[in-house]
Amino acid sequence: MYVCMMIIESERSRLRDLLSMLREGKGEGGEEKEGKYVSGEYISRALDISREAVWKYISMLRRRYGYRIDAKPRVGYMLVHRPDKLYPWEIMLELGRFDMVKEIIYYEEVESTQDVALRLAEQGRDSILVVAERQSRGRGRASRRWISPDGGVWFSLIIKPRISVRDVTLFSLATALAVCNTINGKFNFAARIKWPNDVIINYKKVAGILIDMSIEHDAINYAVVGIGVNANVSIDSIERMIGYADKSHYYGSTSLMHELGKAVDRVRLLASLLRELEHIYSRLAYKDEMLAAIRATIMLGPVRVIEGEGNDALTIEGVAIDVDDDGSLLVKSDGMIKKVTSGYVHVRYVG
Amino acid sequence: MYVCMMIIESERSRLRDLLSMLREGKGEGGEEKEGKYVSGEYISRALDISREAVWKYISMLRRRYGYRIDAKPRVGYMLVHRPDKLYPWEIMLELGRFDMVKEIIYYEEVESTQDVALRLAEQGRDSILVVAERQSRGRGRASRRWISPDGGVWFSLIIKPRISVRDVTLFSLATALAVCNTINGKFNFAARIKWPNDVIINYKKVAGILIDMSIEHDAINYAVVGIGVNANVSIDSIERMIGYADKSHYYGSTSLMHELGKAVDRVRLLASLLRELEHIYSRLAYKDEMLAAIRATIMLGPVRVIEGEGNDALTIEGVAIDVDDDGSLLVKSDGMIKKVTSGYVHVRYVG
Structure with a gap:
């Protein structure tokens, strides 16, 4: 029930190149050709196809795809109108x-x-x-x-x-x-x-x-x-x-x-x-890329986490296994994963 | 107890410009002067200062800051060594x-x-x-x-x-x-x-x-x-x-x-x-900038949130007040803030 437009790849790129010349068309010498005629001979040489092939693609653009292209004998082709299509x-x-x-x-x-x-x-x-x-x-x-x-x-x-x-x-x-x-x-x-x-x-x-x-x-x-x-x-x-x-x-x-x-x-x-x-x-x-870079750069392994200072210090032995998305260190200790946030914490890597 | 190096701004930029000429020194005509002599006259003209001022800054660089600069009469100055300093x-x-x-x-x-x-x-x-x-x-x-x-x-x-x-x-x-x-x-x-x-x-x-x-x-x-x-x-x-x-x-x-x-x-x-x-x-x-842009673009105000479809649908009336960091819509309803995540939810803006 649907119409799929099958266009062979080479044909597509030919149409693109041809339209590129007609639309923005830098002619020989580089001067602007917008809204101007581009000669068939120039197109033929630039795309390395015969004059007949140029004519075939021009006809295709006109009849099959609804472009309006003016052709002037011995002068060339000018794009007059392109259809409102998402080609x-x-x-x-x-x-x-x-x-x-x-x-x-x-x-x-x-x-x-x-x-x-x-x-x-x-x-x-x-x-x-x-x-x-x-x-x-x-x-x-x-x-x-x-x-x-x-x-x-x-x-x-x-x-x-x-x-x-x-x-x-x-x-x-x-x-x-x-x-x-x-x-x-x-x-x-x-x-x-x-x-x-x-x-x-x-x-x-x-x-x-x-x-x-x-x-x-x-x-x-x-x-x-x-x-x-x-x-x-x-x-x-x-x-x-x-x-x-x-x-x-x-x-x-x-x-x-x-x-x-x-x-x-x-x-x-x-x-x-x-x-x-x-x-x-x-x-x-x-x-996410930065977090991945941090994860690739952070030291993991056995750690001693010391919370607080002096006699009140609490020490946990564990293994640093990852960094959380917010930057906290994830330490596995006694089968639990503890999230160590910075602050009054000292982490000592052991071994 | 600490030595603060107070250098007036104009002196700093003079030293920078002078060193720039000595280091990378594009001479007249643009040719590379690195490791080459730069004439005092050229420096004087380029920096719009007198020949005596050029000499004063050269001396300052040598004596106060430890640069080694060779001076050759009628040829000019050449930077021989700059000290390992964070000037x-x-x-x-x-x-x-x-x-x-x-x-x-x-x-x-x-x-x-x-x-x-x-x-x-x-x-x-x-x-x-x-x-x-x-x-x-x-x-x-x-x-x-x-x-x-x-x-x-x-x-x-x-x-x-x-x-x-x-x-x-x-x-x-x-x-x-x-x-x-x-x-x-x-x-x-x-x-x-x-x-x-x-x-x-x-x-x-x-x-x-x-x-x-x-x-x-x-x-x-x-x-x-x-x-x-x-x-x-x-x-x-x-x-x-x-x-x-x-x-x-x-x-x-x-x-x-x-x-x-x-x-x-x-x-x-x-x-x-x-x-x-x-x-x-x-x-x-x-x-965070993207979240700010999303917050500036999102529609807020009275909403009806419908979870599920058909007879099982649950409807909540509330006011969309913000977007959470994960993209959820925050809806205030009966004094509570409800986090609406996408999925089988329909949000209808009312009024």
């Missing part, structure tokens, strides 16, 4: 080098990007972005529906976050913060987090987050971060699609287009959001 | 632009850099580095002595760490980690942290940390971070100075010079250590 080559062009996404899977329509990503994650795949123009069975939290018509930014990202299990809720809030920061920064809104997973403008839902995680032995195997942003969605279409049962949990929706009175560039929005996610996730991991 | 201009030259230190107070000898820094911190002063060649009453943890003869790196730094009170022990360990990272990175040692405040090479103490903090209403006003590194200290002199009483807490000391078989550049060591501290402290603050 993978457009995302790649916008992101540039970006380690968090190694592969993009694109659908015109899919049941749920989250389910596709989850299946791939279960197979051990990583750093994959699954994106769709529409979802026919978009999921929200607690198995609720997430209405996902054309015009939204619906995606799921497979990542391996370097955080501890105890920070799972914080991870979800950090994701919501990244969405807020991105839309506030780009459009000067005052979006807020509706705990734990929605983003609100003027008390109306503009984005939602769904995170599925695989946790084993207190370690996070992978997380699939699903984000839906009502970007250029018509609010009527959402209201129409919400059934009576769902409305009990419903606050009213809005979209960026609705609030701004004009459509946003969805490709740029998605790229900015991905960059903000990378930034925030890496910062979230710093403290 | 503030040397530290400034090595650090370059560095926000954590706005002022350096230097002593040939002082009772305790920590006490000097504490007095300044109590007056509201910030970002001051107090450094000494010797301490006559150096302090360790729990009022113990810290033997501080010539050749060590003894300093105290006033900072206002952006961390929460709950991270105080971690702050101390992070400081120890910075010391370990610096000496391991520079000299390829495997220094380790002896919890909570010493740094050990081969089970012998090479550095110690003493942190005094002023805490009011759960906020940190300031911290004075005192660090002592046995850099070029002769171990004999330490052993001789330790009395019988102190030896009960004594593991044996070592110095970098003793372990390496040669003296280290103390100015460079100090500068590297300060840079590592800045790096680690800023990372320690990231998570």
